[in-house]
Amino acid sequence: xxxxxxxxxxxxxxxxxxxxxxxxxxxxxxxxxxxxxxxxxxxxxxxxxxxxxxxxxxxxxxxxxxxxxxxxxxxxxxxxxxxxxxxxxxxxxxxxxxxxxxxxxxxxxxxxxxxxxxxxxxxxxxxxxxxxxxxxxxxxxxxxxxxxxxx
Numbered sequence: 001x002x003x004x005x006x007x008x009x010x011x012x013x014x015x016x017x018x019x020x021x022x023x024x025x026x027x028x029x030x031x032x033x034x035x036x037x038x039x040x041x042x043x044x045x046x047x048x049x050x051x052x053x054x055x056x057x058x059x060x061x062x063x064x065x066x067x068x069x070x071x072x073x074x075x076x077x078x079x080x081x082x083x084x085x086x087x088x089x090x091x092x093x094x095x096x097x098x099x100x101x102x103x104x105x106x107x108x109x110x111x112x113x114x115x116x117x118x119x120x121x122x123x124x125x126x127x128x129x130x131x132x133x134x135x136x137x138x139x140x141x142x143x144x145x146x147x148x149x150x151x
Contacts, residue, residue, distance in 0.1 A: 008074035010143025035059035048073050051080035062132045097150040105142045
């Protein structure tokens with residue numbers, strides 16, 4: 001899957017004009033990730049197209065979420081954001097189970113943890129899984145997409 005939808009008016013503002021968007025998004029990825037080589041970003045009318053070579057699927061997923069959670073980005077096209085083919089498929093019990101959640105108005109990480117795990121203090125688990133896109137567990141915003149680890 002290479003196209004992901006996001007809330008265009010939510011997120012951190014990294015650019016004011018489409019002309020500076022691609023450059024600023026690329027710089028953001030270079031600063032926030034170390035697992036992508038040959039990063040390239042194109043931006044047109046709210047659609048960010050990212051390409052590069054990721055060290056693994058988790059890095060790819062993280063890059064898509066980082067870009068999608070930038071104000072002004074409504075879609076992320078990641079068809080050319082590649083991951084090396086695994087030598088052998090991991091056993092099902094070792095595969096990470098993740099669900100994606102879009103933050104709603106009034107949400108807190110504690111409330112989301114209570115909903116998914118039955119325990120509000122498990123918010124740290126959600127925060128740790130999203131450190132690349134959430135800098136402070138008290139600062140999340142409506143429309144932000146995050147990962148919820150399920151295993």
